[in-house]
Amino acid sequence: MTMTHREPDSPLLVRCDQQVLTIELASGQPGHPLTVAMTEHLADALEDAARRTDIHCVVLQSQGRHFCSGGNVKDMRDGADLMQGGVADVRDRLRRSLHRLPRALQAIEVPTIAAVQGAAVGAGCDLALMCDIRIASVDASFAESFLRLGLVSGIGGAWFLTRIVGLSKALEMSFTSEFLGAEAAERCGIVSEVVARDALHARAAEMAARIAANPPTAMRMAKKLVRESAASSLPTALEMAASMQAILLCGDEHKQRVRQFLDADAAHR
The missing domain is CATH 3.90.226.10 (2-enoyl-CoA Hydratase; Chain A, domain 1)
Incomplete structure (x- = not known):
C-alpha cells in the first residue's frame, strides 16, 4: 500500500x-x-x-x-x-x-x-x-x-x-x-x-x-561495516566484522533466511 x-x-x-x-x-x-x-x-x-x-x-x-x-x-x-x-x-x-x-x-x-x-x-x-x-x-x-x-x-x-x-x-x-x-x-x-x-x-x-527486500538487521550492519571499514585499519575492520557476523549468525533473521534458501533450493530440484 x-x-x-x-x-x-x-x-x-x-x-x-x-x-x-x-x-x-x-x-x-x-x-x-x-x-x-x-x-x-x-x-x-x-x-x-x-x-x-x-x-x-x-x-x-x-x-x-x-x-x-x-x-x-x-x-x-x-x-x-x-x-x-x-x-x-x-x-x-x-x-x-x-x-x-x-x-x-x-x-x-x-x-x-x-x-x-x-x-x-x-x-x-x-x-x-x-x-x-x-x-x-x-x-x-x-x-x-x-x-x-x-x-x-x-x-x-x-x-x-x-x-x-x-x-x-x-x-x-x-x-x-x-x-x-x-x-x-x-x-x-x-x-x-x-x-x-x-x-x-x-x-x-x-x-x-x-x-x-534484504534482511533489515543484516542490511543495516552491512552499511555500517562498509562505511566504517573505509576509514579503519584492517585489524579494526576485522574485529568489527567478526562482532557483527557473530551477532547475525546467532540471530533468528539469519536462520530464517537459511531455511528459506534451502526450501527454495529443494523445490527447484
Whole structure:
C-alpha cells in the first residue's frame, strides 16, 4: 500500500511504498533551492525515517527539470534567508540548521539513493553526494561551483566528495567549478548508473525495492561495516566484522533466511 503525505507549507512530498520511503523535492520553484526552510524539512523527514523500523531504504528525488540548484543567489544578493545577520549569526545558522542535513544522512542506518536529473549544483551537488548511491539521468550534471560565487561548500560537501572521487579530482572540481555530465560523473564514481530521463524514478524505485527486500538487521550492519571499514585499519575492520557476523549468525533473521534458501533450493530440484 502506497501512502503519500505533504505537511502544510512543506516543499516536500513524502511517499511510503512497502518498506521504501521516497522524499521528493516539490517546492514549485525552479531548481528547488536549498533554503533554510527546505533543509529543515528535509532533515525532519530523514530524522523521522531513521526512527522508523518499517523503513528499509530511502530515495531522494525531485520534481521538474533539475534535481537541486543549491543556494538561492537572489537571497545571497538581498541578504535574506541564511545571510541574515553577521558572521557569527550565519555560522550559527549553518551549524544549527543546515548541518542537520549531512548529519541526518550520515547517521541514517538504512541505504539512501539519490535519483538525479538535470543540474545538481553547489549545495545541490553536495546533497546528492551525501546519499549512499546516486543514479543519474542522461541529462544530469554535477558541479561543486562555490568558487564562482566566492564561496566554499558550507554543508560538508568537501568531506563527501573527497571520499567518493579522491583528493585530486575533488580539488580539480572545486578549483575549476566545472560541470560533469552524467557519463563523466559515472567514470569518476559519483554515480553508479546512467539511465534515460523518463526511466530515472522507476529505476531508483526498482533498486530501492530490491535493497529493501534484504534482511533489515543484516542490511543495516552491512552499511555500517562498509562505511566504517573505509576509514579503519584492517585489524579494526576485522574485529568489527567478526562482532557483527557473530551477532547475525546467532540471530533468528539469519536462520530464517537459511531455511528459506534451502526450501527454495529443494523445490527447484
